[in-house]
Each structure stands twice: as structure tokens, then as C-alpha cells.
Amino acid sequence: MNPEVAKVLKRLHYPLEVMLTCVRWYVAYPLSLRHLEEMMAERGISVDHSTVYRWVIKLLPLFEKAFRQHRRPVGNSWRMDETSILVKSQWKYLYRTVDKDDKTIDFLLRAHRDTPAARRFFEKAIAGCGAPKTATVDKSGANLAALQAINAHRETAIEIRQNKYLNNLVEQDHRAIKRRVRLMQGFQNFRCARIILGGIETMHMIRKGQMLTHKGSSPSAAEQFYSLIA
Structure with missing residues (x-):
């Protein structure tokens, strides 16, 4: 062992x-x-x-x-979105991204929904899986600004697309996580929320054959x- x-x-x-x-x-x-x-x-x-x-x-x-x-390699066309998670009676934000085949790339729970949070998430995902060729986000200015800041330090820029229709894939994938979290009726602290969400995401990826x-x-x-x- x-x-x-x-x-x-x-x-x-x-x-x-x-x-x-x-x-x-x-x-x-x-x-x-x-x-x-x-x-x-x-x-x-x-x-x-x-x-x-x-x-x-x-x-x-x-x-x-x-x-x-x-885990298996993932694709280079990403769909990114965030969903709200209740932690100690306050809303926090679970950033998630999947590829065009609905394979989970990465996830990260953040206290705020803003440009620094989005940038930290993209940096974590890129460090773990490599940079994508394209990244699709919704109309959020924070997510767009985060990708633009990352591109400013790259030789090969990530193609950024803002398209809500293409982002439906990750929004639908949120449901599997939210369905499991709903019965918990909120988390008691941020650290434990991160740990449990990590376990839920791990089991979700295994079920998706990753x-x-x-x-x-x-x-x-x-x-x-x-x-x-x-």
C-alpha cells in the first residue's frame, strides 16, 4: 500500500x-x-x-x-463556467471546465467570482493538463479578462470564444455535481467543502471513463x- x-x-x-x-x-x-x-x-x-x-x-x-x-489525456477545446456552492450560509463559486467530449479537465472552489479567481483556475488547469487551443466562456467579463491576462504572457495565444450556446455542455455537467451536493444542505467550512467536492469530482470523472x-x-x-x- x-x-x-x-x-x-x-x-x-x-x-x-x-x-x-x-x-x-x-x-x-x-x-x-x-x-x-x-x-x-x-x-x-x-x-x-x-x-x-x-x-x-x-x-x-x-x-x-x-x-x-x-487520468486519461483531455482535449484542447475547453468549455469553462462556474456554479454557486453554499458554504457556511454564504455562496462560493466552483469553477469547472470540460472538453468538447464532456471530459472534466479541472475544477477549483473559490471564495469570489472575479478576474483573480478565474485566472487562478485557468492557471491551475493549464498546469495540470497543458494549455488548450480554444477556451469557450460565457459573457462574463471576469472570465474574458482572466484569459486575456494569461495570453499576455504566452507566445501562442489561446483562442477565446464567448458563446453561451457552446457552453451548454459544461452547464449541463454541473448538474451531476449539484445533485450530489444538494442533500448536504451546504458545507460548514471552506476547507471541507474543497475536499468533499474534490471527491465528488473524482468519482464523476471515473464514471465518465477518465x-x-x-x-x-x-x-x-x-x-x-x-x-x-x-
Whole structure:
């Protein structure tokens, strides 16, 4: 097992299968922590919902980090948009981008919806996946200004398109994330929101077939998820 994973698991005193099952179910399905507590109880396993939450916060960063090392390449035509997320009774903004085939490129939760936030998101996505040939955004002046600022420091400029119709793809993709978040009724703090959203996005990408697997194999989404910390 990955030493980093083993170090975290050493402090979590429950069977590994139970912890991984709860963590995967939490990010994969519209279930609350109390739902998971009840579901485990039906299986003869006594675990408090707050304990499940600690597993989620401890383990999800490991899954996200591992996935980024095993994901398939993405396209160079991007669609970018942001969606609102409730954190401690305040609206924050989840920046997301997908390619023309609906493959998730990157995501980032920011406190504000402005040019610095958009620029930070694009810089993160470019650092992880390389620069796109084209980037489509909505009519937001902040997103346009962010891309223009990035282009000012590039030899080859990214082609910028502002087209709401072409951006429908990423707007539709938000729904899978929002559907899972809705039952949570908002996050209690920004750090935990980032961690949980990262886990939800990771599971979403696995379901979309974005994880590299061995040639000739066809593991289920659950098997792919668990393999990340093997």
C-alpha cells in the first residue's frame, strides 16, 4: 500500500473495507452521513455519522491526488463556467471546465467570482493538463479578462470564444455535481467543502471513463475508485 495512505489509515481504527465503502457511497450517491450510519447499522456495523465524516475528510484527498496521476489525456477545446456552492450560509463559486467530449479537465472552489479567481483556475488547469487551443466562456467579463491576462504572457495565444450556446455542455455537467451536493444542505467550512467536492469530482470523472485502466480490462467504477489507494 502507498506509504502516505498507510500513514492515514493507521490512525483510523475500523476495517478498511467499511471505511472505503462509506467514503465511496458518500461521494457517489445522494446520501447523507446519517443515511450511511443507518445503512451500516442494517449490516450489523455500528458507526457514528461523525466518524464517517472524519473518514471522508481524511481519505478523499488521497483519492483525488492518486486519480490525477492515473487520468486519461483531455482535449484542447475547453468549455469553462462556474456554479454557486453554499458554504457556511454564504455562496462560493466552483469553477469547472470540460472538453468538447464532456471530459472534466479541472475544477477549483473559490471564495469570489472575479478576474483573480478565474485566472487562478485557468492557471491551475493549464498546469495540470497543458494549455488548450480554444477556451469557450460565457459573457462574463471576469472570465474574458482572466484569459486575456494569461495570453499576455504566452507566445501562442489561446483562442477565446464567448458563446453561451457552446457552453451548454459544461452547464449541463454541473448538474451531476449539484445533485450530489444538494442533500448536504451546504458545507460548514471552506476547507471541507474543497475536499468533499474534490471527491465528488473524482468519482464523476471515473464514471465518465477518465481513469486509465489496464488494456483489456473493464473494472467497474467502484473497483477503479478503490484501486486508487492500493
